[in-house]
Each structure stands twice: as structure tokens, then as C-alpha cells.
Amino acid sequence: MPRYAIIGVEGPHDQAFVSKLLIGLGFQDFTGRAAELDPFWETLKPKYPKNGRLYVRMDMPSILFTADLSIAVYAAEGSGLKDSFPKAFVNHPPYRVQISAFGIVADADTAGPARVAADYSAIYRAHFPNIPNRPGVVDLSAIRTGIYVVPDNTQPGVLETLIIPCGAAVYPKHMKLARDYLNGFAAADKAHWRNFDDQKALVATVASVLRPGLTNTVTIKHDSWLCPATAAQVQPFVDFLKQLLSLP
Amino acid sequence: MKQLESFTVEQFRGLRNLDMQGLGRINLLVGANNAGKSSVLEALSCYCRPLDGFHWLETGLKRFDRTRGVSRIEAVKWLFRQSSSPSPIQSYERGRAMMRSSGGYCIEECRAEFEEFEAIRRREKGSAAQEVVETLAGDVSGQDPGLGRRGAELRLHVKAGSNDPLAYVPSRSTRLDRQLTIWDDRTIIKRRPRDEMLLSLPVELLNARQIQADSASAEKFSEFRKLGLYAEAVDILRHLDEGVRDVLVLAESGGIGRLYMDHARTGMTPLSACGDGVRRSLQIAMTIPRVRNGILLVDEIESALHVSALASVFRLLAIACKEHNVQLFATTHSLEAVDTILEASLVDSRIDLVSYRLASAPQGTTVRRLDEPTLATVRNELGHEVR
Numbered sequence: 001m002p003r004y005a006i007i008g009v010e011g012p013h014d015q016a017f018v019s020k021l022l023i024g025l026g027f028q029d030f031t032g033r034a035a036e037l038d039p040f041w042e043t044l045k046p047k048y049p050k051n052g053r054l055y056v057r058m059d060m061p062s063i064l065f066t067a068d069l070s071i072a073v074y075a076a077e078g079s080g081l082k083d084s085f086p087k088a089f090v091n092h093p094p095y096r097v098q099i100s101a102f103g104i105v106a107d108a109d110t111a112g113p114a115r116v117a118a119d120y121s122a123i124y125r126a127h128f129p130n131i132p133n134r135p136g137v138v139d140l141s142a143i144r145t146g147i148y149v150v151p152d153n154t155q156p157g158v159l160e161t162l163i164i165p166c167g168a169a170v171y172p173k174h175m176k177l178a179r180d181y182l183n184g185f186a187a188a189d190k191a192h193w194r195n196f197d198d199q200k201a202l203v204a205t206v207a208s209v210l211r212p213g214l215t216n217t218v219t220i221k222h223d224s225w226l227c228p229a230t231a232a233q234v235q236p237f238v239d240f241l242k243q244l245l246s247l248p
Numbered sequence: 249m250k251q252l253e254s255f256t257v258e259q260f261r262g263l264r265n266l267d268m269q270g271l272g273r274i275n276l277l278v279g280a281n282n283a284g285k286s287s288v289l290e291a292l293s294c295y296c297r298p299l300d301g302f303h304w305l306e307t308g309l310k311r312f313d314r315t316r317g318v319s320r321i322e323a324v325k326w327l328f329r330q331s332s333s334p335s336p337i338q339s340y341e342r343g344r345a346m347m348r349s350s351g352g353y354c355i356e357e358c359r360a361e362f363e364e365f366e367a368i369r370r371r372e373k374g375s376a377a378q379e380v381v382e383t384l385a386g387d388v389s390g391q392d393p394g395l396g397r398r399g400a401e402l403r404l405h406v407k408a409g410s411n412d413p414l415a416y417v418p419s420r421s422t423r424l425d426r427q428l429t430i431w432d433d434r435t436i437i438k439r440r441p442r443d444e445m446l447l448s449l450p451v452e453l454l455n456a457r458q459i460q461a462d463s464a465s466a467e468k469f470s471e472f473r474k475l476g477l478y479a480e481a482v483d484i485l486r487h488l489d490e491g492v493r494d495v496l497v498l499a500e501s502g503g504i505g506r507l508y509m510d511h512a513r514t515g516m517t518p519l520s521a522c523g524d525g526v527r528r529s530l531q532i533a534m535t536i537p538r539v540r541n542g543i544l545l546v547d548e549i550e551s552a553l554h555v556s557a558l559a560s561v562f563r564l565l566a567i568a569c570k571e572h573n574v575q576l577f578a579t580t581h582s583l584e585a586v587d588t589i590l591e592a593s594l595v596d597s598r599i600d601l602v603s604y605r606l607a608s609a610p611q612g613t614t615v616r617r618l619d620e621p622t623l624a625t626v627r628n629e630l631g632h633e634v635r
Contacts, residue, residue: 046631047583059631084629091618091626091634 004040005071005101005245006061008081013159014105014150015062015075016221021238022064022071024226025247030063038063038070043092069100069245081106082123089127096127101144103244107158109195113149120147136236138243148240160199162237163220166230171206178205251449251543251575253351255295257613259329260345261287265612270619271351272602274566276549276589277579278635279606284613285579286311288606289453289545290327292577295347296451296543298358298406299444301428305402310455319432321364321400328362353449356409364400402428406447413446450542452535456551465519465527466497466505468534475537480568485509485526487560495519495530525553529561533568540572549578550585558585563592566599583635590623605634 009015023029030037037045041063050056061072076085081104089096104120111119113135121133124145131145132138136153138146151161167175182201190198200216207219219225226234241247250271257266263284268275277285290307297303308323328343345360408422424447472481478495485492491512497505498516507519509526519527528551535544550558569576580586586603593599603623605616618626618634626632 043633045633047587047627048631050631051628080629084625087622087625088630088632090622091616091630091632093616 002038002065002067003069003100005069005099005103006095007071007073007103007105007244008085009073009075009105010081010107011077012075012215012217013220014107015073016217017159017163017226018073018105018241019062019064020221020226021234021241022073025238025241027064027066027069027071030065032060038065040070040094040098041072043095044072044074044088069247071245082120086123086127097143099143100246101244102128102131103145103241104147106147106149107196108149108151108156109158112156113153116149117147117153136240138240140243144244144246146240146244148237150237152236156195158196158199159220160196160203160216162234163203163225164199166225166233167203167206169230169233170224170227171210174206174209175202178202178209181205249352251351251353251541252292252349254349255292256348257288257291258346258348260291260294260347261327261329262608263287263291263613264329266606266615268604268615268617270602270617271575272620273569273575273600274589274593274602275575275577276586276601276603277577277606278581278586278603280635281581283606283608285606286455286547289455289547289577289579291345291347292543293451293453293545294327294345294360295349295355295358296353296449297444298355299404299424299426299447301402301404301426301430304360304404305428305430307453310453320430321398321432324362324400324402324430325364328360350409352411354408354411354413355406355447357407359405361403362400363403364398367397367399398432400430402430404428408447450539451545452539452543453545453547454532454535455547465530465534466507468538469495469507469530470497470505472534472537477533477537480564481530481533483564485530487557487564489526492526524551525557528553529557532561532565536565536568536572536574539574542574544569544574544576546576546578549580549589550582555582555584555588558588559592562589563596566592566596570598581635583633586623586634587627590620590627593620594624603634 007018009018019029034045041061044061046058046060048058050059059075059077061074064071064073074085102124104124106116106120108116117135118133121131124131128143128145130139130141132147135147135149138144150159151157155161164175179202182198182205193201203216203219207214207216210223211219224230231238250273252271254271255268257263261284262282266284266288268288277288279285290310293307294304304327305320305324308325308327309318309320311326312318312323325341325343328341328345341362341364343362345362346358348357350356404426406424408424426444469481472478482492482495485495489511491514492509493512494510496508496510498508500506509517509519509522511517519530532544532546549562553561565576568574589601593601599620601620601623603618605618607614607616623634626634
């Protein structure tokens with residue numbers, strides 16, 4: 001019987017990022033065929049439509065697995081990781097007691113990493129009493145728990161803050177041209193941008209060249225942002241995953 | 249305060265250590281087959297008439313096909329948890345049940361014991377007409393089998409709580425007991441003393457197999473009309489079938505009242521000719537006033553109802569429960585039913601819905617409670633399975 005782990009992330013970009021790194025660690029991506037789904041994850045299969053909204057996409061977690069560990073990477077929308085996802089553990093207690101690890105991957109876009117981790121810890125402590133309240137720390141109890149706040153548990157930022165140095169290493173020309181292109185826009189054109197939207201736009205611009213018409217999520221999952229050449233950039237996060245999931 | 253705020257079952261049928269806290273006005277029981285959902289309804293049914301052995305017997309009989317000749321003793325025996333280690337004498341069973349509650353209901357605890365015995369009929373010497381029944385609690389092998397008869401004792405004990413309606417009676421104990429002897433080959437005479445009635449809650453258990461026969465429905469419908477609830481019943485039927493113009497009782501030869509539906513397409517149509525959905529909805533609707541201030545138990549609430557009709561039927565049902573101060577416990581296997589009932593409860597803040605998922609575990613029957621906001625989040629935001 002395999003071990004199980006759940007990782008909650010704040011959106012599909014983060015889901016793609018975690019999935020890509022897990023594949024790099026030897027995990028396989030689930031085919032998506034319902035008949036092959038591990039029965040343990042059956043309860044996570046979402047109903048359609050959500051809340052009667054026909055255009056809202058299905059949020060089936062990404063499932064990644066090895067012979068002895070199956071991981072569900074759940075991407076919440078909006079504030080769902082704080083508001084609705086905790087209810088999954090009320091609804092289905094095995095996700096609280098029969099897993100070997102639970103982790104959160106969050107951005108530090110609206111508050112500092114310490115605050116972000118403390119807030120998530122307070123929410124999930126009802127289900128995982130030992131979950132650390134400091135970012136990047138893994139509790140080594142029977143169910144390992146931890147919260148990683150990108151980019152590096154110390155500075156404010158988002159996933160793209162972590163990805164951009166990777167892009168500079170593997171796509172230097174694309175990155176330079178994309179930056180020049182974005183710099184060509186007047187400040188008024190960017191007036192509606194929020195914190196770190198410039199970084200998201202930069203990755204998106206490169207993505208539109210690498211994968212025209214597709215999203216940051218797709219390029220993060222399928223291109224070379226995360227590869228051996230950029231391993232050092234993401235090593236702290238990989239170390240966090242290894243410790244959380246008891247990987248060698 | 250609701251009739252029941254909490255309900256715990258230490259033992260009843262296959263249930264063990266079941267603990268349902270924070271009951272709502274509408275309580276939806278979900279869970280896999282054999283998790284004990286129907287048993288919870290039966291436990292509640294017995295608990296609401298805790299000194300009425302005949303009601304316990306009726307509750308036990310509901311699971312059996314009565315047209316095939318059911319042993320009363322068997323029917324009651326299976327209300328009790330059977331011994332896990334088979335006794336060398338299988339025929340003589342003992343069992344016990346124990347339930348507790350908190351809330352407005354005057355009873356806070358009910359215990360029951362069941363014990364089978366064998367009785368031997370023999371004639372006293374010198375008194376040809378006198379038959380003596382001797383009970384033996386054990387093996388009677390070796391006796392003439394033609395003389396033996398099976399019986400069982402059902403002993404019921406209750407403890408009244410602070411709402412005891414008989415508390416004014418001087419020196420009255422808060423504990424009461426009753427005993428019923430059950431025979432398979434002898435009529436059981438039913439007596440219902442006043443204190444037994446006062447210590448009961450109105451209760452009805454509707455299971456999916458029992459859609460009322462016509463004459464019973466006619467009687468119930470008449471009662472329903474006398475209570476001024478006719479419009480509600482017809483309204484429910486119109487939600488199922490727009491062609492329904494009226495429902496009425498017509499006398500047939502022999503003076504037997506029969507329930508008819510006046511339908512735009514088919515004219516005067518006996519209710520027995522209508523679909524199960526119509527009959528089931530009417531049955532549920534007509535039962536609510538009968539259990540005013542009590543408990544309505546519905547097994548497989550979605551049974552015979554198309555999901556498109558369930559929403560309107562359930563909404564009216566929920567409102568009627570509120571108006572008649574009825575607490576509803578319903579089981580379902582249908583996720584569509586859960587969603588429809590949830591949707592109705594979100595539209596109407598009066599509904600007060602709680603769901604309980606039952607599961608069998610080595611330590612007993614586990615219960616996972618989801619209040620309405622949590623159920624709404626799990627189903628509508630996460631879209632996760634709750635059954």
C-alpha cells in the first residue's frame with residue numbers, strides 16, 4: 001500500500017511548478033483516466049458544475065506517484081486554499097489521518113513570508129496540530145507538515161520571482177527581448193498592474209513565444225525553466241519537498 | 249429547542265457507539281450500504297415510543313415481507329445486536345439496546361432487553377381444562393416438540409429527564425419500565441397507559457417499500473383535510489404534475505373511501521393508478537401533520553422521485569416541517585438528492601440542514617457531521633464526494 005501526501009498550492013502556476021519538480025524527482029504524472037485513479041483520491045474528484053457556474057473549470061488535483069508514494073497537488077482558486085480547502089479534511093477524515101505528509105506552497109505577494117506562513121498554519125492547525133508557523137520549516141511528526149512561501153521564505157514575491165532567474169539562465173535572448181518589449185509600454189498602460197504583475201507579464205511574454213497561445217502554467221510544466229541547468233535556483237524548494245515527503 | 253439536540257446509540261441492531269451531536273431540523277443520513285442509516289431511523293422510531301413494545305415490534309416488522317408470514321420474535325430479535333460468538337443453542341437469543349438523547353424530548357435514556365424462551369404446555373392433573381405454561385430458559389430437546397412454543401420477553405426501561413411531563417406526580421420515579429411477552433402463535437393484546445403516551449414523541453417511519461395502500465391514504469388524507477392542510481398536499485402534487493387539478497376522497501361500493509386525483513388529461517383517476525412519485529410525495533406530505541411536534545423518519549427520500557421533482561418536493565417538505573415543528577431524519581444514497589436538498593436549504597434559511605455520514609468501523613459506527621455551511625463549501629466550492 002503506497003503512502004499518500006497532499007500539497008495545497010495557490011493556483012495552477014504553482015501546481016505546474018510543483019508537478020514539474022516532482023517529475024524531476026522521479027514521479028510519474030497520472031494519466032487522468034478515471035478508471036486508473038487510486039481509490040484513495042476518489043473523494044477529490046470534483047463535481048460539475050461548481051456552484052452552478054458552467055464556465056468554471058474543474059479543479060481536479062494533479063496526481064503524481066511512484067511505486068510507494070502518491071501525491072495530490074491541489075490548486076485552489078482565489079482564497080480557496082484558506083476558505084474552502086480546509087473543509088476537505090472535515091469532509092473526509094482519511095485525508096487528515098491516513099496521509100504521510102501535508103504541505104502548503106504559497107506566494108508572498110500581499111504579505112511577508114512570515115505572516116503568510118503564520119496565517120496558513122493557524123488555519124490548518126485544526127487538522128494538523130504540529131504544522132509549523134514559520135516558512136520553510138518541516139515538522140517531522142508521523143504526518144510531516146510544512147509551509148513554503150515562494151520565492152525563498154524570506155522575501156516578498158510570487159512564483160515568477162523564482163522562475164525569472166531560471167529563464168535568464170536557459171532563455172537569455174527571450175528574456176531580454178521580452179523585457180525590452182514590456183519596457184516599450186508607457187506607465188499608463190500598466191497602471192492597473194498589481195504587485196509582481198510585471199514579473200508575470202515577463203514570463204507570459206516569453207511563454208507566448210515558446211508556446212504561442214498557451215499560458216505560463218503550460219510553459220512552466222513543459223519547457224526548460226526547471227531543468228538541470230537551473231537546479232541551483234530551486235534547490236531550497238526541492239530540499240523542502242524532499243524533507244516533507246521523506247525522499248532520499 | 250429541537251426535540252432532539254443529540255442522539256447516541258450504545259447498541260441497537262448493528263449500530264455501536266454512534267454519536268450524533270448538533271442535530272438540525274433536517275438531518276440527512278448518508279453512507280455506504282450497511283453503514284447503519286436505516287438502523288438509525290429504526291432506533292429513533294423506537295426511542296420516540298420507548299415504552300411501547302408493540303411499536304418496537306411494528307418497527308422490527310417493517311423490514312419483513314408480511315405477506316410471507318413473519319415471525320414476530322424474529323422481527324424483534326433483529327433489533328438487538330446479536331452475539332458475535334454463536335451460542336451452542338442458536339434459538340435462544342438475548343440482546344440489549346441502549347440509546348440516549350438531549351433536547352426538548354422528555355426522555356433522556358432508554359434501555360431494552362430481549363430474551364427468548366421456550367414454554368411447555370401441559371395439563372395439570374385433575375384439571376382437564378387448565379393449561380399451564382411453564383417457561384424454560386434453555387434447551388428443551390427431549391421434550392415433545394408438539395408441546396413446545398417459542399416466546400420472547402421485551403423489557404423496556406426509560407429514564408425521564410428534566411422535561412418529564414409527569415414530574416408533578418408525587419413520589420413518582422423518573423424511571424419507568426414495561427414488559428411485553430411476544431408469541432408467534434398468540435395475539436398480543438395492546439394496552440397503552442397514559443404515562444406511556446405522555447412519554448412518547450409523535451413519530452412515523454416511512455420506508456421506500458411502503459407506499460400506502462389506497463384506503464389508508466384516504467383515511468390519512470381526510471385527516472389531513474380536517475387539519476386544513478389540503479392546499480399544501482395538492483400544491484406538492486402540482487409540482488410533480490402540472491395536470492393535477494384536485495385530490496379528493498370518493499366513496500365506493502361498501503362505503504370504502506378511495507383517493508382520487510382529478511387530472512386535466514385523465515379525468516378522475518384513482519391514486520393507485522398514479523405513479524409512485526405522486527403517491528410517495530402525498531404520503532410524506534400527509535404524514536407531517538400527524539407527527540406535529542415530533543419526528544418524521546424517511547428512508548431513501550429520493551425513492552420514486554425524479555431529481556427534477558425532488559427540489560420542489562423537498563422545499564415544501566422542509567417548510568412544512570418547520571411550520572409543524574417536525575424534526576426530519578432522512579437517508580439517501582443519491583448525490584443528486586444531497587445537492588438538491590442542499591440547494592433548497594440555501595435558498596430558505598429556515599431549513600437548518602445537517603448531514604451525517606455513517607460508516608462501520610471496528611470501534612463502532614463512526615459519524616462525520618457536516619453543518620450546512622460546510623456541506624455547501626464541500627459540494628459547491630470543492631465539488632467533493634460526501635456520501
